[in-house]
Amino acid sequence: MVLMVYNTLGRKKEKFVPLRDGEVRMYVCGPTVYDYVHIGNARAFVVADVVRRYLEYKGFKVKLVSNVTDIDDKTIRRANETGVSVQQLSEFFTEAYLEDMAKLNLKRPDVMPRATKHVPEMIEAVETLVEKGYAYQVDGDVYFDVSKFKGYGKLSGNRTEALQMGARIEVDPRKRNPADFVLWKSWKPGEPGWYSPWGKGRPGWHIECSTMAVKYLGETFDIHMGGKDLIFPHHENEIAQAEAATGKPFARYWLHNEWLTVEGDKMSKSLGNFVTVRDALKMCQPEVLRFFLISAHYRSPIDFNKENLRVAEGNLRRLLNAFERLEGLPERKVRCGDEEKLVSEVREAKQRFKEAMDDDFNTPAAISAAFSVAKAINSYVESNAEVESSAKQEVAETFRRFLDVFGVQLKPAEHGVDQAGLVKELVDLIVDLRQEMRERRDWKTADRIRDELRKLGITIEDTAEGTRWKIRRPN
RNA sequence: GCCGGGAUGGCCGAGUGGCUUAGGCAAGCGGCUGCAGACCGCUGUACGAGGGUUCAACUCCCUCUCCCGGCUCCA
Numbered sequence: 001m002v003l004m005v006y007n008t009l010g011r012k013k014e015k016f017v018p019l020r021d022g023e024v025r026m027y028v029c030g031p032t033v034y035d036y037v038h039i040g041n042a043r044a045f046v047v048a049d050v051v052r053r054y055l056e057y058k059g060f061k062v063k064l065v066s067n068v069t070d071i072d073d074k075t076i077r078r079a080n081e082t083g084v085s086v087q088q089l090s091e092f093f094t095e096a097y098l099e100d101m102a103k104l105n106l107k108r109p110d111v112m113p114r115a116t117k118h119v120p121e122m123i124e125a126v127e128t129l130v131e132k133g134y135a136y137q138v139d140g141d142v143y144f145d146v147s148k149f150k151g152y153g154k155l156s157g158n159r160t161e162a163l164q165m166g167a168r169i170e171v172d173p174r175k176r177n178p179a180d181f182v183l184w185k186s187w188k189p190g191e192p193g194w195y196s197p198w199g200k201g202r203p204g205w206h207i208e209c210s211t212m213a214v215k216y217l218g219e220t221f222d223i224h225m226g227g228k229d230l231i232f233p234h235h236e237n238e239i240a241q242a243e244a245a246t247g248k249p250f251a252r253y254w255l256h257n258e259w260l261t262v263e264g265d266k267m268s269k270s271l272g273n274f275v276t277v278r279d280a281l282k283m284c285q286p287e288v289l290r291f292f293l294i295s296a297h298y299r300s301p302i303d304f305n306k307e308n309l310r311v312a313e314g315n316l317r318r319l320l321n322a323f324e325r326l327e328g329l330p331e332r333k334v335r336c337g338d339e340e341k342l343v344s345e346v347r348e349a350k351q352r353f354k355e356a357m358d359d360d361f362n363t364p365a366a367i368s369a370a371f372s373v374a375k376a377i378n379s380y381v382e383s384n385a386e387v388e389s390s391a392k393q394e395v396a397e398t399f400r401r402f403l404d405v406f407g408v409q410l411k412p413a414e415h416g417v418d419q420a421g422l423v424k425e426l427v428d429l430i431v432d433l434r435q436e437m438r439e440r441r442d443w444k445t446a447d448r449i450r451d452e453l454r455k456l457g458i459t460i461e462d463t464a465e466g467t468r469w470k471i472r473r474p475n
Numbered sequence: 476g477c478c479g480g481g482a483u484g485g486c487c488g489a490g491u492g493g494c495u496u497a498g499g500c501a502a503g504c505g506g507c508u509g510c511a512g513a514c515c516g517c518u519g520u521a522c523g524a525g526g527g528u529u530c531a532a533c534u535c536c537c538u539c540u541c542c543c544g545g546c547u548c549c550a
Binding site for chain 1 (some may be wrong): 477478479480481486487488489490497499500501507508509510511512513514515516535543544545546547548549550
């Protein structure tokens, strides 16, 4: 099956064919580490992670590069405000970022270049642009001359003449064209600086990304991702810099995710509704947050609120319950009609899952396919107390791989199957005793045991096939 | 001003020129059950408005209304 992706460059769905057979090279604009990452950032990173996981599911070898911007206006400002060095600040928040991403179960990028470690390359890139006549120097600053790059605007659809430059911010009169952007900024007191042919200074934001992308992925690579706000000017400028310098196409497919709103509003400082990943994780488990983030298509807006989080939690639980239920089923050798039905339903769901993901990573539709698997399992369990091994394996494997693409991990220790051995035996004993009381119709004691165990995080469920129990995931 | 995205049942959220009123939540009914939970079966309620194209449009075209975003650091 063919993977179709919506390419911002061209604004339509296209067949995805990587440059090198079987191999995908992608770049995701990472965070500027001046504060904790917020859930909007998280959406972009989770989306990229799902894209990466699905490409891997399809058998591609993926090389993912995601930068850390550790030097720019914001890090400098924040460092000065808080009285620490830029380096201390960025190291602190880089660490926090990595922790948050690990909680959200993101696979580590293959390379996570930091801007400050690549200044010589950036200087070189700027020099090339100056030599080729795409950039000019004014005092200690270097600007990119957008009028020299004829493709300028091809990503965003903005035409430079139409941009209302200066509408909200004053245009530097030294620029030749109001749309020109800075490649190198001259040093000012209190700022970190590097020596360059134009004097002491630091790189502009846009040149950081394009330089590191080219360094680790080559002059032309497959996918470049980020939030839609990056389309202009950041990605537009990256294209201009990279293509002007190399004369070759930069990224081939540009994917941009929509906004996340909080209670209907865009997150903004003025509204005071910034929700960091850390704040969100006080409200729910990390896998719930992650599942919520992929419950809408990445190009649709999604609203962060309690209700949506609650629904996401219930839905995820439903999926995991079914999986655990299947896992807990004793195996047998013979296969019957119910297994045939189960397996064929699951194969159908797998087909739907692939079609959904192949259609521009349609996660909500893929989740719907996962629900079919859950339903098929539950329905099977309704009338069977055991399952033939190979059928069980096929179903479990299919389901596991779905959940793996979503990045919602299953932790086998939580089935209560063996935790520490002792715990299992103890709970089994209590459950057995409770069973005796139930047979004696001592409901009061039986219920008390169930309630007390629940307080300890152990859930008991009585079914026709006997009593099941599991340990609730600790917070 | 210039660019762009939306409007689907009580809520969230896919999708297609007829085979979809996906899927989930919530609601109702029934089953399982000592009770609870989990689960199973069934039921209801849609495609912002107006035109047009068509045998047939929620799906294509046009107009309108309303919402949201980019053009400035922003995921």
